[in-house]
Amino acid sequence: MRANYKVELASGIFLLLGILAMIWLATRATNYGQEIGKDSYEISARFGNVAELKDRAPVKIGGVMVGMVEAVELDPVTFEAVVTMRIDTRFDEIPNDTSATILTSGVLGDRYVGLEPGGSFEVLEDGDELFITQSAVVLEQLISKYLFNTQAKEEAEE
Amino acid sequence: MTDSAKIAAALRPLGDTGRIGLFLLRMLGSLRPTRSTLVNTLQQTYLVGARSLVIIMICGFFVGMVLALQAINALEQFGASDQVSLLVGKSLFRELGPVLTALLFAGRAGTSVAAEIGLMKATGQLDAMELMAIDPVERIALPRFLAGLLSVPLLTAMFNALAILGAVVFSLGVMGLDSGIFWSKLQTGVYFDQDFMGGIWKSLVFGGLISLVAVYFGYHARPTGAGVGSATTNTVVLSSVLVLIFDFIMTSFFT
Numbered sequence: 001m002r003a004n005y006k007v008e009l010a011s012g013i014f015l016l017l018g019i020l021a022m023i024w025l026a027t028r029a030t031n032y033g034q035e036i037g038k039d040s041y042e043i044s045a046r047f048g049n050v051a052e053l054k055d056r057a058p059v060k061i062g063g064v065m066v067g068m069v070e071a072v073e074l075d076p077v078t079f080e081a082v083v084t085m086r087i088d089t090r091f092d093e094i095p096n097d098t099s100a101t102i103l104t105s106g107v108l109g110d111r112y113v114g115l116e117p118g119g120s121f122e123v124l125e126d127g128d129e130l131f132i133t134q135s136a137v138v139l140e141q142l143i144s145k146y147l148f149n150t151q152a153k154e155e156a157e158e
Numbered sequence: 159m160t161d162s163a164k165i166a167a168a169l170r171p172l173g174d175t176g177r178i179g180l181f182l183l184r185m186l187g188s189l190r191p192t193r194s195t196l197v198n199t200l201q202q203t204y205l206v207g208a209r210s211l212v213i214i215m216i217c218g219f220f221v222g223m224v225l226a227l228q229a230i231n232a233l234e235q236f237g238a239s240d241q242v243s244l245l246v247g248k249s250l251f252r253e254l255g256p257v258l259t260a261l262l263f264a265g266r267a268g269t270s271v272a273a274e275i276g277l278m279k280a281t282g283q284l285d286a287m288e289l290m291a292i293d294p295v296e297r298i299a300l301p302r303f304l305a306g307l308l309s310v311p312l313l314t315a316m317f318n319a320l321a322i323l324g325a326v327v328f329s330l331g332v333m334g335l336d337s338g339i340f341w342s343k344l345q346t347g348v349y350f351d352q353d354f355m356g357g358i359w360k361s362l363v364f365g366g367l368i369s370l371v372a373v374y375f376g377y378h379a380r381p382t383g384a385g386v387g388s389a390t391t392n393t394v395v396l397s398s399v400l401v402l403i404f405d406f407i408m409t410s411f412f413t
Contacts, residue, residue, distance in 0.1 A: 011204035018312025021319040032350040
């Protein structure tokens with residue numbers, strides 16, 4: 001009986017340690033709780049080019065994450081990229097003339113959606129669409145514009 | 159060999175797989191919520207899980223340290239040493255934690271279970287139980303299977319936790335990286351449902367596989383000393399192979 005009690009105690013401690021380790025890992029070593037969950041509403045926006053914007057990319061206002069990109073799809077009629085986002089319900093007073101831009105985290109970082117609040121008194125609700133949008137800046141297009149510009153200037157000077 | 163003998167030899171692994179599957183069904187069929195099953199399972203959790211803790215913790219710590227070392231070595235060339243926690247965290251939670259824990263478990267606990275049951279068979283204890291109308295599958299095999307299924311995810315969690323600790327000790331203590339950047343990259347970049355939970359599901363499957371194989375080979379060992387020895391060898395070999403195969407299958411489903 002005594003040996004049995006020690007064994008049960010030891011296995012109980014083992015189970016407790018294992019569960020504590022799991023909880024510690026889940027809370028301290030992952031992004032648990034930082035994801036936008038069910039308390040969120042959906043909005044959408046159309047862009048000409050979203051570059052490398054992916055699912056779960058952050059949606060930020062002023063650099064602070066307020067939501068996540070849920071899906072990036074192509075409209076087969078207008079060939080625009082339709083981005084659906086989930087915004088946390090804590091941020092329920094975003095004006096409905098807010099503009100959306102595709103920005104980059106740092107110079108070579110991941111793409112995210114930056115929202116610039118407008119001035120309307122009406123707020124965004126579930127299912128609304130943002131109509132003022134700005135596509136992503138693609139580095140290659142920028143370089144080719146610069147080269148074209150330089151070439152045009154050189155030709156004008158001749 | 160004649161043609162039919164060759165075909166029989168080629169189909170034998172299929173038969174073995176079927177036998178193992180049928181044994182699993184037999185074990186699950188004998189699952190009854192009795193107090194003795196619970197007590198036995200708890201006891202086996204100690205023998206199988208708690209006793210593996212030391213090796214898991216030591217190996218976890220050193221794996222974390224070597225991961226951090228290799229990661230910093232590689233990332234330094236791009237000036238991206240700050241990403242070390244992201245690299246270590248993702249690779250650990252997704253692959254190295256579950257697989258290494260499973261392989262260590264197979265070597266330490268899988269062999270011990272297979273040997274124990276094999277010896278019980280060789281000394282006639284399993285037959286004696288049947289004569290006393292005690293189902294040896296329910297009394298001996300099932301608790302060890304359930305204990306393994308329960309222990310491996312917990313051991314994986316401990317392995318991961320100690321590996322993170324090892325990575326912390328190495329990157330912050332030895333290499334002097336910034337602790338704020340380390341933890342914030344870890345906490346924003348490592349995803350809970352893809353990386354962490356994916357690893358937990360994997361470890362659950364691995365635990366089931368290893369325990370099933372160990373219990374099967376022990377139960378069906380040839381009742382001799384050499385038979386017990388080959389049961390333990392086959393346990394380690396088959397469970398390692400199955401773990402790595404299922405690792406690929408599960409990863410391709412999740413990613």
